[in-house]
Amino acid sequence: MRNWLIGLLLISLVCVWGCDTGNQVRVAVAGPFTGSAAAFGEMIKRGAQLKEKEINEAGGINGRQLILDFENDTGKEKEAIQVATRISTNPRILAVVGHFNSACTLRGKTIYGRKGIVALSPGSTNVTVCEGSDWMFRNLYRDDFQAEFIAKYIKNKLSDLTSVAVFYDNDAYGKGLADAFLGEAEVIGLNVVATESYDRDNTDFKAQLTSIKAKNPDIIFISGLYSQAGLIVKQARESGITSRFFGADGVDSPDFLEIAGAAAEGTLLTTPFTFGAGGERALQVAEAFKTEYGVDPDTWAALSYDAVGMIAEAIEKTYQQDASLADKRKAIRDHLASLDTPEEGYTGITGLTYFDKNGDTVNKPAYVKVVKDGKFDTAEMQMLE
Amino acid sequence: MAQFLEQIINGLVLGGIYALIAVGYTMVYGIIQLINFAHGEIFMFGAYFAFTLVTFLNVPFWIALPMSMILCAVMGILIDVIAYRPLRNASRLSALITAIGMSLGLQNLAQLIWKADQRTIKSELLPTFFLSENAISLPSGAALPYRDLFIILLALVLMIALNRLIHLTKIGKAMRACAQNKVAANLMGIKTNHVIAVTFAIGSALGAVAGVMVGLREVIEPMMGYYKGVAAFAAAVLGGIGNITGAMLGGILIGLAEALGAGYINSSYRIAIAYIIMIVVILIRPSGLLGKSTSNRA
CATH class of the missing domain: 3.40.50.2300 (Response regulator)
Structure with missing residues (x-):
């Protein structure tokens, strides 16, 4: 009886938490916001926030506000597992930008794959990061x-x-x-x-x-x-x-x-990228970044800026209010997977991004x-x- | 040959630092039979105090070092008064858990105050003496930076001073008395709580010196107390916990084992090699190198 009551309570909780999404779409950004890789995390956060602000000022995604949830994995595998579990079981989150450290992304990959939520890493370069999972992508070289x-x-x-x-x-x-x-x-x-x-x-x-x-x-x-x-x-x-x-x-x-x-x-x-080689659009973003945060953006800010843009575009093209959570998440994945030729690719400030069958980006120079x-x-x- | 000599120097510097920390563990254990896990955090705060004083308050390094020692001594006494004194007659397990809690609490406090980023003291703010370019060239091409020589000598001088303090002064005698039997010492008119406070103060001040030295040589971060603290604790156990000379010896041995192990065997196992030595010694001599098997420890 007691277990049954707790179960009922949990279900009603999920509904309060999950059913009231309102006029928003949520994307998680997972990275090392503290710890010995915190400098990367800080840049990833700022790059992502800049894109979030731009998108919302331009009217959001199909009129919906984009909200980024920042989840700190501290650069450690142990934390990454917890973070990935928390993200993938949160019914309001549609997709993930992250993680940064390869070891963390590898841990996250298993969980995201099992729960069926797509992750796009703006920083992990280990060879095996995208292997063996349909749900893992990255927008930089290996x-x-x-x-x-x-x-x-x-x-x-x-x-x-x-x-x-x-x-x-x-x-x-x-x-x-x-x-x-x-x-x-x-x-x-x-x-x-x-x-x-x-x-x-x-x-x-x-x-x-x-x-x-x-x-x-x-x-x-x-x-x-x-x-x-x-x-x-x-x-x-x-x-x-x-x-x-x-x-x-x-x-x-x-x-x-x-x-x-x-x-x-x-x-x-x-x-993977320098603003010096990025062209006019990149320089505009660099300037907006400097005005917003008082420091120059680095490579990771640029890649995370593009990753958020890419996910936002995928949501924009696939979002259906009435679809189930699993379908919404899967549609985003299918869209990313369809970007498999230079013509289909996404053009951001770090250049053209498209994926091979693993989800790796193979065209970007060093x-x-x-x-x-x-x-x-x-x-x-x-x-x- | 030059390589060997430099590895020995690396080992002695590390060893000196471990010895300074290990003494703090061992002195407290000798008197109240408590493994003060928060000691590693006092070491970490010592580094942060010096960093803050030099970087943000423009205090010259030579004043910041003793100030950091005093701040840490006060901190050590406060930790004893707040966390350990109320548990003096409770079971040892309660005190141990409290020590672990204190350690975690202080780690997180440091993260709150100084963030989790790694910090270094800018070289412009240090005496030129400490700049890495200033080194003694040894025959066979090895280099001995003045800073490293300073760390080794400072550790040595402080160790000798501590040894003399324990054996020649009144407070030293009181500390030895408390270590032998707190109740009897109290009956003889020794204020045991006062002696314990002094013990915490001395151990913490020495830990602060080690913290500042590590801050100069490596980097300052909230987790540094844990990493170095565990190695120093191993040193204290290796030397025979409760025995001050043993802690010094253990520190030097662990430092040398780490440097030589990393240099000649495999750098991934540097800490493991030091631990293996400790385990082997403990297997042969359960009370450590200089520890006595009786309950009387000083």
């Missing part, structure tokens, strides 16, 4: 592409730097990227003299750096995120390492410069940035095919 690009760039464009050390974060992102890099290095004959790893929780990298120093590499590839990379660069200079540094998109955050200080100078990195006078600058030498 790590195998990025890692091969970095290896080739070092080989072809930095040909006076002949020996490389790899220092990677022991998680889905860092290790995936490092493995792809090492594979490509072998293929193209790049001389890797040392491979070391670290854990995300570490803040003291002196022991590994001392081992790397003994091998005297010309350039060190840091396969990890900005906060550890910043410390690594700083501690490396302290240990008397004079090598150059190359990072991937995980290092692409102003906080890297903040943490590394003067030691960051000359560090190269790849990124850009190279360099730290010059304490700021990120587009590198003189690019390698766009």
Whole structure:
């Protein structure tokens, strides 16, 4: 009897919570809004909010207000599971933008797939993120592409730097990227003299750096995120390492410069997007962003801006007031899956986005940035095919 | 050779830091048989106090360091008075749970005050002495930054000072008496609560020094107390919990094991290697390297 009563109570609760959607459509944005990847989370949040504001000022989605629910996964798998469960069981949420960290997206993918809600990641680059799920998409390149690009760039464009050390974060992102890099290095004959790893929780990298120093590499590839990379660069200079540094998109955050200080100078990195290469529309958005938040947007703000735009467009084209929740969610997925050719693709500020059969974006190039006078600058030498 | 020498230096610096924290765990345990899990958080607050003083209040570093020590000492006493003193005669489990709660509470308090972002003290605000470029070149090409030398020497000096304090002063004698038997010490006219407060203050001040040093060398974040605290706690257990010299020795050993393990075996297992050493020692000597198997610990 008691269980039955509680059940009744729960059902009525769901109805109060779920039936009264009013004149709104809700989309969740999941990312690391606190924790050691918080600088990325902050940019993702702002990029998404800017697009939300634009859409609502232009009359919303078919006259309905777009509301973004920000869910903090703190960059940790454990939290990501909870967040994904909370999102997918919330009957008001139609789709997800997120997550950011590959490890979190991989956890979320399983849950979103099971519950039938689409997720579009504006930041996860691990190779397997979209594999084996019909419900997972991303609007940026994969790590195998990025890692091969970095290896080739070092080989072809930095040909006076002949020996490389790899220092990677022991998680889905860092290790995936490092493995792809090492594979490509072998293929193209790049001389890797040392491979070391670290854990995300570490803040003291002196022991590994001392081992790397003994091998005297010309350039060190840091396969990890900005906060550890910043410390690594700083501690490396302290240990008397004079090598150059190359990072991937995980290092692409102003906080890297903040943490590394003067030691960051000359560090190269790849990124899925730079505003310098984005054209007029991107520059307008950058300006609106700066007016709104007082800081320049970064790559992640741009990708999250586009991801929200893409989901909003999918909702606009498929939303049917009377359809069931499952049908509404599925229609959004079907629409994204139908964007499978350049002609069908979505044009945002980061360029054209369309998906292959996995849900991966395969057409976007990698850009190279360099730290010059304490700021990120587009590198003189690019390698766009 | 240069590599080995540098790994040893890395290990000694880490070891010095662990020793400074471990002493705080062990002193409190020696007197009230409580594992003060909040000690790692005091260490973290020490780093944040120095960061705030130097960055936002423009206090020179050499004044910020002792101020941070004093603030942490006060904090340590407050934690004892608020959380532990009411439970002095309760079961040890209650006090332990309270300590864990205190630790979690302080972690979240730090997140509220300073956010979860990682912070560093800007190098312009530090004495030039601490800048990484200023290092002694050792023969065979290794480099010893003045800052690291400073950390090792400071840890050493503080350890010797603490040892002398325990053995030569009146309050030291009172602390040893309380460690042996609190009731008897009280009967002899020693104000035990006063002695316990001093113990918390000294342990916390040393923890603050370690926090500031880690802040200089690594980064300041709300979780730092947990990561370093666990390693330091292992050091205290390795040395024999309750034994101050043991805590120093344990700290240095764990630091060296971590640096050498990461440098020569596998960097992913750096902490695991340190723990394996601790477990092996505990298996052979259950009361730690210098711990006595009797209940009398000082």
